């Protein structure tokens with residue numbers, strides 16, 4: 001197996017046995033071990049088709065890497081991955097390393113091994129090739145991440161609305177709710193109109209993952225498990241879209257992007273929601289965006305309420321300060337689509 005690097009100074013945490021070797025390898029070399037360790041430590045298994053989609057499906061400037069922890073007996077006891085993804089930070093392209101599939105075998109937990117792998121990954125030469133490392137995580141790994149220098153910037157929170165809360169919000173905002181109707185259509189093809197929209201969109205104060213037509217076709221059009229539809233609104237050119245999954249009478253909105261910030265989002269949702277109700281008999285909607293996302297006020301104007309479930313956005317900034325901007329909560333435009341699991 002071509003190893004990119006082996007732990008040199010071996011900074012050992014209290015509790016972690018010294019006879020554990022960490023190495024960092026390219027995704028192709030580490031994929032089988034990563035998949036095996038991940039599946040042994042998760043309730044929902046994934047297959048190689050899913051891994052290929054996630055790790056190889058989206059072209060990026062750098063290839064993904066895998067960190068493996070191996071006991072001296074030869075047993076692989078921990079793994080994580082880092083997938084470089086293209087982001088726009090205030091309009092400038094940069095690569096962020098997204099942490100994924102962090103797993104430690106059950107007998108080895110509680111000894112600081114996750115923290116040791118995380119520090120090793122973030123301080124590796126490979127990680128210096130991108131502006132910072134980021135992760136969307138639940139609480140299980142938050143402690144290990146914090147102890148390894150990662151900082152919580154914001155939370156990707158779920159907001160939910162019912163037909164009743166949407167109607168009441170519309171009545172309360174009777175004047176604001178009057179909007180010129182948009183022309184809409186539903187599609188599952190991401191054509192060049194999405195590129196034109198993406199390139200024309202003002203992203204000067206935003207941190208957002210690349211959403212070209214190719215990126216959307218990979219993330220939503222070729223998703224190996226979920227089936228997505230895209231509701232697009234036009235005024236000659238495209239002015240916004242809502243990408244969603246239907247689950248019975250519920251709609252999960254995994255992506256929403258529009259011109260004109262809060263106003264544009266309210267306008268989009270006020271036409272999308274009644275459409276979903278009449279066309280598909282939808283009775284409730286949910287969407288995940290980060291707290292202080294520019295559309296959160298539009299969500300409350302459309303009858304959405306914040307729910308308890310949330311993932312943390314954590315960032316491991318490099319010491320040279322290149323990523324200081326990434327610590328600004330309101331700059332992020334995150335949706336559920338940014339967690340590619």
Ligand SMILES: CC(C)(COP(=O)(O)OP(=O)(O)OC[C@H]1O[C@@H](n2cnc3c(N)ncnc32)[C@H](O)[C@@H]1OP(=O)(O)O)[C@@H](O)C(=O)NCCC(=O)NCCS
Pocket residue numbers: 013014015016041042101102103104105108109110111112113114115137138140141142143144
């Ligand atoms: C989450 C996971 C990777 C943590 O791995 P780990 O090596 O046990 O992590 P740590 O040892 O750093 O921390 C785990 C707990 O052990 C204890 N601990 C941490 N460092 C310790 C040390 N040096 N000595 C003794 N105990 C320690 C802490 O109580 C810690 O709990 P906390 O994080 O809630 O404070 C592992 O539990 C796992 O694989 N879980 C299943 C998969 C999963 O949930 N992955 C994360 C999805 S994002």
